[in-house]
Amino acid sequence: MLADTTIRPARESDRASLVRIWERSVSATHHFLTRADIERLRPLVAEELHGNSMDLWILVNANDAPLGFIGIVNDEIEALFLDPAVHRCGGGRRLVAHVQSLRGGALTVDVNEQNDAARAFYESLGFGVVGRSELDDAGRPFPLLHLRRPPPSVFQPRKRS
Numbered sequence: 371m372l373a374d375t376t377i378r379p380a381r382e383s384d385r386a387s388l389v390r391i392w393e394r395s396v397s398a399t400h401h402f403l404t405r406a407d408i409e410r411l412r413p414l415v416a417e418e419l420h421g422n423s424m425d426l427w428i429l430v431n432a433n434d435a436p437l438g439f440i441g442i443v444n445d446e447i448e449a450l451f452l453d454p455a456v457h458r459c460g461g462g463r464r465l466v467a468h469v470q471s472l473r474g475g476a477l478t479v480d481v482n483e484q485n486d487a488a489r490a491f492y493e494s495l496g497f498g499v500v501g502r503s504e505l506d507d508a509g510r511p512f513p514l515l516h517l518r519r520p521p522p523s524v525f526q527p528r529k530r531s
Contacts, residue, residue, distance in 0.1 A: 372429075372459050375437065377468045380426035387436045388428070388451075389416045395438075395451040402484040402512065424448050427468055429461045442463040442472075447479040466495055475521040482506070483513040492517050 375477070380388065392415050396408055401508065403411075403419070424441035431437055438452030438461045452461050470477060479490040479497065489499075501516035 372437075372456065372461055372464070374432035375429055375461070377427050377429055380439065381430050382430055384426075384436055384439075385416075385420050386421050388426070388439050391438060391453050392419070392449075392451045394454055395457075398454040398457070399487060400482065400485060402482065403478065405481045418449075425469075425472075427465060428448055429456075429465055437461060438465060440469055445473055445475055445477055447477060449481075450479075462491060470522065471497060472473065476518055478516065478518045480507075480514045483515050489515060489517075492519075495519060 389412065393408060393412060396403065396411075396511055399410075409523045419441075424443050426441045426449075428436045429438040436453075437456050439449065440447060441449035447466070450462055450465060451524070466477070477497070479492060480503075481492060483502070485488075497517040497519040498508075499515050500518045503516070504511075506512040506514055
């Protein structure tokens with residue numbers, strides 16, 4: 371399903387699509403949020419996605435339609451959302467690998483403690499829990515787990531002959 375996809379930088383014209391992807395993804399995965407929570411968050415997310423605080427990379431299909439995106443600031447993954455139609459198809463893994471290739475060093479990410487699928491996803495990529503916060507960044511009672519993945523090893527094991 372993701373064979374004819376590419377990753378490219380976000381454009382201003384992508385921003386509304388990214389908010390819609392965020393909302394569909396959060397509705398499908400963040401079961402601890404109410405509909406009212408999502409409604410309150412939407413304008414904040416839209417503002418963040420329309421700003422220039424993150425480097426945004428988009429996974430697009432062969433028709434250049436966005437399927438998902440990742441936002442990164444320095445070595446911190448600030449956002450990673452995929453349209454539910456492409457969940458579990460490798461898009462998230464590709465987006466993380468893409469930003470890893472750009473940054474080269476360790477990566478960090480915060481995930482909601484109640485989002486077991488996100489934690490399992492990041493742990494499958496080599497991230498480990500390094501801390502916890504009782505409240506999210508806005509002071510809401512949604513505990514966060516702080517995860518970190520060490521930099522890629524410069525050591526390559528020799529192949530056996």
